[in-house]
Amino acid sequence: MPIIKSSAELRNNYNEISKFCHNYSEPVFITKNGKGDLAVMSIEAYEEMNSRFELYGLIKDGMDDIANSNTRPFSEAISSIRGKRNK
Structure with a gap:
């Protein structure tokens, strides 16, 4: 209430x-x-709420990428990350 x-x-x-x-x-x-x-x-409650909104936004972006077939295989993504890390 x-x-x-x-x-x-x-x-x-x-x-x-x-x-x-x-x-x-x-x-x-x-x-x-x-x-x-x-x-x-409280500021703490506000910051927690704001963090949730940011997370929900990122999840929505990811779901939109999936819906628009803007994805790539996991192995390809990992290889790309490892390649950038080793440079």
């Missing part, structure tokens, strides 16, 4: 909200005038 706090609560209880974000690695949603405004999370 998402944690929702008002902007006044963020201002008045910053340390409590920060501690929650660090302990649970979950965002806290901040409202302003009763409407959603911000999502606050």
